[in-house]
Amino acid sequence: MKNKRFAIVLDTKRCIDCKACTVACKTENHVPLGTDNYRNWVGPEPLRGTYPNLGQTFTPSQCQHCSNPPCEHVCPTGATTVTPDGIVHVIEHKCIGCKYCMTACPYDARYYNEEIEAVDKCTFCSQRIYGENGQLPACVETCPTKVRVFGDLNDPNSDVSKLLAKHPSRVLKPAQGTKPNLYYLI
Amino acid sequence: MSRLIDKKLSRRRFIGLSSCTLATAVVGSQVKVLRALATSGDISAPVAGKDDSIFTTCGMCVNKCGVIARVRDGVIRKLDPNPHFIKSRAMLCARGNAGVKVVYDPDRLKYPLIRTGARGEGKFRKATWAEALDLVAKNLNTIADKYTRAGVMFASTEGTYQDHFFNQLAECFGSPNTVRHPTLCLSSNIQGFSATFGTNPTPDVLNADYIIMSGANRSEALITPDSIDMLKGDGGRRKVIYLDPRFTKTAAKADKWFPIKAGTDMAFILAMINVIVSEGLYDKTYLQNNTVGFDKLLPHVASYTPEWAQDECEIAADDIRKVAREFAEAAPKAVYYQGRRSSFASNDTQMRRAMAILNAIVGNWDVKGGMLPNAGIKLTPHDYLAPWYDDVPERIDAGSVAFLSEKDGSWPVVQERVLAADPYPVKGMMIYKQNVLSSVPDRAKTLKMMDQMDFICCIDITMSDAAWYSDVVLPEATYLERQDPIESLGGPVPVAVFRQPAIEAQFESKPCLWIMQELATRLGEEIAETFDFTMDEYIHHQVKNNPQILTDLKEKGVYFERTEPNYGSTLGKRLKTVSGKIEIYSQRYADKGLDPLPVYISPTKIPAGKYRLIVGRHAFFTHGTTANNAYLHEIMPENTLWLHSAAAAQAGLTHGQTVKVRSSVGEETLNLEVTDKIRPDCVYMAHGFGVLSKGLSNIYGKGGCDAALIETKYCPISGNAAMHETLVEVVPA
């Protein structure tokens, strides 16, 4: 069977900074409480313009599941690895907590989870997408305005492929050469 | 986008002024808390079991979104949105997701409590249910004997679906003094729109091409499906015009934001009407056939020109003209969105009347993209015969306002009259989850009102401020632990919902129905008889004439009969107004001595050194009830006082500084947030902080309470509180 290339396409114009995605992720993935612990986040960008001509956008983000992941390259124990479907993840018992990967990640997508004593990060909610009912990732499913669309880029008929074919998009920090798989519609 | 790398920093920025609270935020995961509670003997340890998915409804706010509770080993792991739940377009917001923490909250009320110290001192002892209920019944009967049954007031929340049982107990006990939330929220909307259309309609946000929202902050004060549909423009045609003294997240999403001067919305609306009628942008035949009083509107609005309105609301006359023309052009797929909370000013009902009239004259009534009548799902009601008592006087707030709701009363009036024992004393208070100390304006006055009570009982799930000042506190089971009756959620596409317990009720908490039945038994046979049913019987009775409702609820968690509004169902039929038509001119108002057409009143001038206090909502908090939730708390650990940068510079105040905010009725201390997201003549603070109860351990001692500052003022037509009429000064703390 052909492998998948999982990706998320985001339409940030729809984001209202309601933080449903961050709470959903925390509960789904047992991310410990505390503002330094997160697998995803929503960045309110700085206010643009001067009163009363103001503007503001909100940018949700998470691990970019890079095709060329710097975190994997620096991991001394092979704890950070990539599945055949492109999910970058950490094998808990192999992680020694050196945090090299946290430094290497240009997106700041990783945190150290004191409870499991390992570095933790977004897994595209693999327990949900491979689960019995084939659920969507928690952040994707719960979003009121459906900012995120999740799917397989290897399937030209998937929603993500169709969206990217139809609309221009960009990735974050392309100069880093990480080849991210989170696409932001322009 | 370049800021993503600074995400940790920006997170610190938005929780901003309270970085010192960060260090304490790291507590155990839910499983850890559970284990800790289990070893302390508070609950039984999680037992091995299978995975379950249970359809139920969210109980975190008024929207009641469809939920699937994922349960493993007897523990709720996750709350997922119900994909069948059309009303909320299959989503759960941050609060909905944080609902897990409601159940496993160390701050939960676990047992009945009886006060041992002074009121507000927070000293309670654990009691048995029997002892606590005996004490409540004894006190209610004593007060009834001494002061008549009107001597006990009943304050209730809504949306637990079991609030009906609480109100039934109030009625059968025989007190006319029931108060609920509408006069702290939407009663002038209901009044103003009903006077015009015979109902408070729902804007068809999904299909409207042009939406004007004034003060309805839909990206933060979430109302489903509007908050979602607002963003779904059809082929880019949708235009959202947003009026608010604050640059909210809705302003960030709108096509145009006007920082309107607070309290002048009616000037903007009347000027829009002026443009539309003077430029003939309406359909004469339509108005002749469907409305009454259009001829009287013409001379009425003649002087309300855009140039006049410009000076009132500080929006350029040309902009008003442009919006009015675009609105009329987009009609009938254009709505002036009335919002929900209408507790802005004391002329609020007339302002809502102006909104309704503006909608009426562009012919958007009951058409696609316009203002739609609501429908409900028919359920068979539980009939009961309330006992009759002859010595009971009428409501304490009777005659206070032109149109008083018999069941809801007017909170500001009740507060004042109880305090003055005018015209009779009220000495007992039964509270069902309404956090009156956080929601009713002038907290000091509410405290005095409570002080003079002989007895106060509060039913809640956490130690709210209201519970903290009560004599007996009864723990209710949370919404995830209860079987709740079926509820029809009205709207253009009505749905029926219910709640099923995801897990058994923890600790000694009990559902409201059980508590009411136990109290009824103690209050007398006649009252007990009205409660002679089980929840199961009650639900089966509700669906007696349509068993499909229950089948669907069990199979997909929601019941509905159509997925699209039934457009035009009222066209050509009598509306529920006196004339049967849309009433631009209200004879009913004229007969009561009220302005039959809305007359503008300028808000009070703000003297130098003072600011108008405005209040509002966040997507993370529901009133005074969710700020203590651990997940939500870390999003916003405390509130701040927003002040415009120019105003701050003029007053010599700096960002992050602790300030005192003072009104004629109170003083609160909180940190200053200097921002350009607010008009220079206003200050704003989020609701739900500055609590009195030490039983809310995450937020006690954090931020300030808006209710402590807001003066008691209300609309003389609807009795709705006027929450934006308080002027404050801000000084360094």
Ligand code: SF4
């Ligand atoms: S849930 Fe959706 S709208 Fe809300 S903050 Fe996340 S991405 Fe934005």
Ligand code: SF4
């Ligand atoms: S995909 Fe799952 S793990 Fe990744 S950010 Fe979304 S909710 Fe979190």
Ligand code: SF4
């Ligand atoms: S909007 Fe949020 S809190 Fe309200 S019912 Fe829906 S999920 Fe629950």
